[in-house]
Amino acid sequence: MEWMLKVYFCFFFSPQVLLLACAEDLECVPGFQQKVFYIEKPFEFTEDQLVLNLKFDDCQGNNKLNFEVSNPDFTVELDGNLVALKNVSEVGKALFVHARSEHAEDMAEIFILEANEKRGALKEILKLEGSLGIPRQKRAILATPILIPENQRPPFPRLVGKVIRSEGTEGVKFRLSGKGVDQDPKGIFRINEMSGEVSVTRTLDREAIANYELEVEVVDMNGKTMDGPVRLDILVIDQNDNRPMFKEGPYIGHVMEGSATGTTVMRMAAFDADDAGTDNALLRYNILRQTPTKPSPNMFYIDPEKGDIVTVVSPALLDRETMESPKYELVIEAKDMGGMDVGLTGTATATILIDDKNDHAPEFTKKEFQATVKEGVTGVIVNLTVGDRDDPATGAWRAVYSIINGNPGQSFEIHTNPQTNEGMLSVVKPLDYEISAFHTLLIKVENEDPLIPDIAYGPSSTATVQITVEDVNEGPVFHPNPMAVTKQENIPVGSVVLTVNATDPDTLQHQTIRYSVFKDPAGWLEINPTNGTVGTAAVLDRESPFVHNNVYTALFLAIDSGNPPATGTGTLHITLEDVNDNVPSLYPTLAKVCDDAKDLRVVVLGASDKDLHPNTDPFKFELSKQSGPEKLWRINRLNNTHAQVILLQNLKKANYNIPISVTDSGKPPLTNTTELRLQVCTCKKSKMDCSATDALHISLTLILLSLLSLFCKSFA
Numbered sequence: 001m002e003w004m005l006k007v008y009f010c011f012f013f014s015p016q017v018l019l020l021a022c023a024e025d026l027e028c029v030p031g032f033q034q035k036v037f038y039i040e041k042p043f044e045f046t047e048d049q050l051v052l053n054l055k056f057d058d059c060q061g062n063n064k065l066n067f068e069v070s071n072p073d074f075t076v077e078l079d080g081n082l083v084a085l086k087n088v089s090e091v092g093k094a095l096f097v098h099a100r101s102e103h104a105e106d107m108a109e110i111f112i113l114e115a116n117e118k119r120g121a122l123k124e125i126l127k128l129e130g131s132l133g134i135p136r137q138k139r140a141i142l143a144t145p146i147l148i149p150e151n152q153r154p155p156f157p158r159l160v161g162k163v164i165r166s167e168g169t170e171g172v173k174f175r176l177s178g179k180g181v182d183q184d185p186k187g188i189f190r191i192n193e194m195s196g197e198v199s200v201t202r203t204l205d206r207e208a209i210a211n212y213e214l215e216v217e218v219v220d221m222n223g224k225t226m227d228g229p230v231r232l233d234i235l236v237i238d239q240n241d242n243r244p245m246f247k248e249g250p251y252i253g254h255v256m257e258g259s260a261t262g263t264t265v266m267r268m269a270a271f272d273a274d275d276a277g278t279d280n281a282l283l284r285y286n287i288l289r290q291t292p293t294k295p296s297p298n299m300f301y302i303d304p305e306k307g308d309i310v311t312v313v314s315p316a317l318l319d320r321e322t323m324e325s326p327k328y329e330l331v332i333e334a335k336d337m338g339g340m341d342v343g344l345t346g347t348a349t350a351t352i353l354i355d356d357k358n359d360h361a362p363e364f365t366k367k368e369f370q371a372t373v374k375e376g377v378t379g380v381i382v383n384l385t386v387g388d389r390d391d392p393a394t395g396a397w398r399a400v401y402s403i404i405n406g407n408p409g410q411s412f413e414i415h416t417n418p419q420t421n422e423g424m425l426s427v428v429k430p431l432d433y434e435i436s437a438f439h440t441l442l443i444k445v446e447n448e449d450p451l452i453p454d455i456a457y458g459p460s461s462t463a464t465v466q467i468t469v470e471d472v473n474e475g476p477v478f479h480p481n482p483m484a485v486t487k488q489e490n491i492p493v494g495s496v497v498l499t500v501n502a503t504d505p506d507t508l509q510h511q512t513i514r515y516s517v518f519k520d521p522a523g524w525l526e527i528n529p530t531n532g533t534v535g536t537a538a539v540l541d542r543e544s545p546f547v548h549n550n551v552y553t554a555l556f557l558a559i560d561s562g563n564p565p566a567t568g569t570g571t572l573h574i575t576l577e578d579v580n581d582n583v584p585s586l587y588p589t590l591a592k593v594c595d596d597a598k599d600l601r602v603v604v605l606g607a608s609d610k611d612l613h614p615n616t617d618p619f620k621f622e623l624s625k626q627s628g629p630e631k632l633w634r635i636n637r638l639n640n641t642h643a644q645v646i647l648l649q650n651l652k653k654a655n656y657n658i659p660i661s662v663t664d665s666g667k668p669p670l671t672n673t674t675e676l677r678l679q680v681c682t683c684k685k686s687k688m689d690c691s692a693t694d695a696l697h698i699s700l701t702l703i704l705l706s707l708l709s710l711f712c713k714s715f716a
Helices: 002-008 115-127 700-714
Strands: 017-019 036-040 050-053 066-069 074-076 081-084 094-100 105-113 146-149 158-162 172-178 189-191 197-200 211-220 225-237 251-256 264-267 284-291 300-302 308-311 327-335 345-355 368-374 379-384 399-405 412-416 423-427 438-447 462-470 483-488 496-499 513-519 525-527 533-536 551-560 567-577 585-587 590-594 601-608 620-623 633-637 642-647 654-663 671-684 687-689
Touching (some): 066 074, 074 094, 172 189, 172 225, 412 438, 590 601
Parallel strands (some): 036 105, 146 225, 483 567
Antiparallel strands (some): 050 081, 094 105, 211 225, 284 327, 327 345, 585 601
C-alpha cells in the first residue's frame, strides 16, 4: 500500500488545474512530465495571466527548448509558464502545446471545462483502470499512457516513453506486444528489454490509427512471465494536417425573387479528417467572392458555424427581372482551427439561382392586329405577339390565349406557339364571303401560372383582331349530292334517268352553269349541258362488271362561267332492277362412267343464272326425246338447282352426247339446251381407260339422222 499511496498523493487540486500524472519519484522520461490538463474556464483570460506551469524535460538539459501554442493569443515562457498575451474570452475547448529540444519533443493538451464539467471529467478519468497510467491496485509495472504527435520527422527510432517496474529490472526483461508491435501494422513500436524505454520507428498518422492498445509484461531470462501483462495506451496526438474538404458538390441553391431578408438559401458543409474534438477540425465558413457583384456586392451571408447561406438584401433588390444575371456564384471558404489565421482552408463554389415568380402579366405588343383570308380556306391567318418579362423557361412566361368575343360559329381557334410564345390564330371552319366579309375578334392572353396576389391582368392583356374575308370564285354545288335513282335494266336507249340540279354559291356574281359527264365507266349515259337532263346512251345491264351490288355510279361536272371557271362535282348512283335477260347455264358438261359399272348414277348436274330471284331457280331439267326401242338414261331432279343423270343399263365403250334443257322461273321463262358429253370407259384394277372412246364416238343425233335418211330412201 505504500507505493499506491505515494502515487495517489501526487494528485492535487487547485481552483483551476487538475493534474493527471506525477512522476517525481520515477526515473526521467523525456517529454512533458504531465501531458494532459483540465482547467476550469474563467470568465476571461487576462493579459499576462498565468494559466498553468508546464514541465518539460528531455533528460539532457533542455538545450534549445522551444514551445508552440495552438492559439496565438497564448505563449509558453522558458520556465514553462503558460500565459495569455491579451485579454481573451473565447479560446475553444482545448489548447495544444508543442515542445521541442535538441533531444526530445512532446505535446501537451489543456482541456478547458465549464464549471459543471469538471467533477464529471475527474470521475471519467479515474473510473477506467490503468487508462491513464494511474493504478487502482498494487502492480509491479507502471505503464502510463504515451502521447505521440502525428507527422513527426526523422530521425527514427525516437524515444517516446518508458515502462517502469517497481521491483527493479535485474534478471528480468520487458516484452511488448499488440497491434503495432507483433501484429499488423508490425514494427511501429518497440521496447528496450532491459530499460523499458519505448520507441516509435516511423511517422504516425492519426487519421489512419488514432490509438494503439499494447500490452507489456516482465519475463525472466527463460521467457517466463513474472509480472503483467498490463495495458499500455499510446495515443496519437492530432496535428492540423488535413484541409477542410467539400465533398457533396455541386452545390446549387434556389431562392425565389422578392424573398424576405434572411431567407435561407442552402447549407454548405465541409469535412475535416482531423480530430473532431479539437480545433484542428473546428470549421468556420466565409464568403470570399460573389459573382456578379450587382445590385449589391453582398447579396448573401453565410453563418460561420453552421454554413447556412441566407439573403441579406431587401426583397426589392432581389428582383430577377432587373438583375444582371439570375445566377450568382459564391466562392465559399472553410477554415479549421476555428477560423484562426493558422488554420488550413478549403474552398467550393456555391451556385445560387434566383427563381422567377409570376410578377409580370403578359402584354400584347399592339392593341389591334389585321388579318386577311380567302373564303373557303382554313389554317393560321395571323400570329399575335406578346411581351412578358418573366423567365421564359417557366409557366410565368408561357402564354395561354382565348377568344372572348366575336366567334359565335366557332370558326376560329387560337393556340400558343411553344417556341415563340405567339398566339397562332387559325380558321378551322371555312368562311363564306357571301355571308360575312368582315369579322372582329377580341383576344385575351394569360399565363399558365397564376399571377402573384398584388399583380393583375390589365388592358394590355387583351387585343382586337380585324379579319377581312376575300371573295373567290367557288364551284357550283349539286343538290343533293350524291344523287340516287332506281331504273330497270335494258330500258330503251334515250330514256331519261333524271335531271341534276347545281347552284352557284357566288350569289353576288351572275354566272351561268354548264354540265358535262366526268366519269361514266360503261359509257351508258349522256347529259344535256344546259338543263342537266341525264339520259341513256346505251342499254343498262345489271350484270355488267361495272355494276356493284346492283348499283352503277357515274360522276358529272357543273362548270360556271367565271374567270377562271370553277367546277363542282356531283355523284349519281343508279340502282338497276333485274330483268330476266339471262338464260340459265348447266355444269358440268363432261361425265365418265365404267362400262361395267354397278352404280349407274352417272353425274349430278347444277344450274346457275346471272339474274336475280325470282328470275333464277327453281330450275326445270329435261332430256331430249330418246329414239329406239329402249331408253338409255333418265334425269331426276334433286332440288331447285340440281338434277342427276342415271343410266338405265350398261353401255358399250363409246362417247355419248346427251341434250339437256334447263328452264328458269322468270316471266317469261328462258330455256337453255346444253349437251352433256358422256364417256363410257373400260375399268380394270381401279384404272379407267377412256383412250379408245374417241374412235368409237357415237352421237345420238347422228344416229337418228342416219336412220331417218335410210327410212326416207326406202320410201323413195
